[in-house]
Amino acid sequence: MINKNESYVRKLIEDGTREDGRGLTDFREISVKTGVIETAEGSAEVKIGNTMVLVGVKMEVKEPYPDSPNEGGFVVDAEFVPLASPDFENGPPGEEAVELARVVDRGIRESHAVDMEKLCIKEKEAAWTVHIDIHVLDHDGNLIDAASIGAMAALLDTKMPKWDADNKKIIRELKGKLPVSDKPVEITVIKIGNKLLVDPTAEEESALDARLTVATLENGELCAMQKGGDGYFTVPEIQQAVELAIDKGKELRKLL
């Protein structure tokens, strides 16, 4: 990564200002559009400032795992496609993409928003697997939050195909919604110097000391967390970050 502006960004943040004039706890303009991909069972396009993420949901039928014979499955994958940033390269997902996919996965999985038992078609024989694929198309920071709200929007947009049990194939007559019972939202709080802020641009991320992603439910409870970055958070900073994530989560949930 090229951090030519790192010290400049750091200086601004330490003075409590940002290059684009936002307050430390302000998001950039966000839009969430669903139903953007016809070939997907559910989809969403999220824009946060210049960041753009596309999420598609595809449903497949598989035999349930032996230890959960009456449950469906749930898989999140992320691709940082090279057209999104000069820092992204072709090839298998790197550690950043793997981490993003797993953090988004845990935010939704741990919330129990998708009831795995409702995805079962026939015990031990057939159950739906929900594939959530996250495509980062334009990277200007805050990919986790964009991907997380995009994944939730795409799930809420997902319509169920039909399963032809006799011929063992999926018929794409979409009707009825995928059952989703909560709206977990992930907010990532960034620490630069001794300041906490949300929704960093790519440039601000290049100066970050540490980040903490917090997934919250509609009732304000927490369901997943992930700290990243080489720096540290003190316990009071973590408490402050959690409060901030709960507040911002409420704001972003309105877009779903």
Added chain:
Amino acid sequence: MSKIGAPEKLIVNGKRLDGRELKDFRPIVLESGNLKRALGSGLFNFGSTHAIAAVYGPRNLHPKWMQDPSRAVLRCTYTMAPFSTTERSRPGHSRRSTEISKVVKEALSQVIFFEEFPKAVIDIFIEIVQANASTRCAGLNAAAIALADAGIPMRDLVSCCSVGKIDGKIALDMAGLEDNFGDVDIAVATVGGTDKVVLLQLDGILSKEEFFEAIDLAVDGCAKINDMQKKVLVEKYRGEEK
């Protein structure tokens, strides 16, 4: 939600299934210099979770384009032996191990004086030989011992432990069934027994207040482990003086 194999309760008469109180660790075993070929090594067990770690370097980093002219690069590899779990786990890397390697590397990055070794690489290998929950915590503790044993200059030792919520109560050091069937699992690492948190991962539903209680318990637990890590290192090198 009842899952297959789930015990009815994880706390019976105030005691956990393995007889512990809520704020007890499992028996902890630690060693330094347990491997002879590696420059530095460490061993850390939480009960039947066994981790070993080795450090190689600082050594030259190849290919050259990966070098950083101003500081050393840290590489961290966490792996689980195929026989470490009840059902054989596939050897090699998984998405889970990639993520754990990343967060462990970031946790240790806070303490190492990288600028003393430009263009070099420090490699840390963590091997889980037997798994019974909290493997990343045991692995990180072993890695911190191994780094110190290798003589890598550090600000302090990183220490890690897990806390969780079982049967609605906050408890220290998740084990076995508690990890599979408890409500919440949290891994926390701190620097030098302070409240500087360098690793934090949480899975499961809990309230803000419960989380604040859990993080305080974890920070205390890490401080206790930090004392043990220091003791084992001091004892080893004091022994060598004789």
